[in-house]
Amino acid sequence: MGLAEKRAAKEFETTIYPNLKRQIDEAAGFEVPVEVRWDTLMKEDGYTANWATGWPKVYFEPIVLALKDICSDEMGKEALKETLRKVVVQDTKPSYSSFWASYEKGVLTLDHQYCNVDDVKERAKLVRQTLEKNL
Numbered sequence: 001m002g003l004a005e006k007r008a009a010k011e012f013e014t015t016i017y018p019n020l021k022r023q024i025d026e027a028a029g030f031e032v033p034v035e036v037r038w039d040t041l042m043k044e045d046g047y048t049a050n051w052a053t054g055w056p057k058v059y060f061e062p063i064v065l066a067l068k069d070i071c072s073d074e075m076g077k078e079a080l081k082e083t084l085r086k087v088v089v090q091d092t093k094p095s096y097s098s099f100w101a102s103y104e105k106g107v108l109t110l111d112h113q114y115c116n117v118d119d120v121k122e123r124a125k126l127v128r129q130t131l132e133k134n135l
Contacts, residue, residue: 001042008048009038016052020060027067028084029077037090047114054117059089059110065124070131079135084108101130 017036025031041055070076085106093100093111100112100123108131112123 005042005048008051009042012051012055013038020056023064027064027071028080029071030081032084033086035086035088040090040092043091054114057117057120058112058114061120062123062127063087066127066131069128083135098126101127103130103134
């Protein structure tokens with residue numbers, strides 16, 4: 001990871017991410033602590049031009065969609081608020097799979113390689129299913 005990647009990630013973090021975070025909080029109905037491990041997301045050298053459109057689709061839009069589904073009624077809203085302590089977003093796996101979402105002790109971890117960018121709905125479905133099993 002070089003300077004170009006660091007600059008692109010910082011630009012994303014300061015200009016695009018705040019709106020995505022707001023969408024996550026609105027979907028959940030409360031302020032959700034989100035830990036983005038930016039250094040792991042930056043490991044794909046040469047893709048910096050695509051991060052502004054790709055990272056939302058791979059990591060953040062699935063969260064928003066899943067939370068909207070879960071919080072479509074009061075039971076879901078209450079269960080989520082009582083149980084979800086933090087969301088961790090990272091890219092540490094050497095591959096991607098349907099096991100990108102895991103949940104343990106109130107922490108939803110989303111770990112996905114930067115690929116299959118347009119599979120937003122499938123990733124959202126997996127996030128929703130993972131959360132629903134644990135709420």
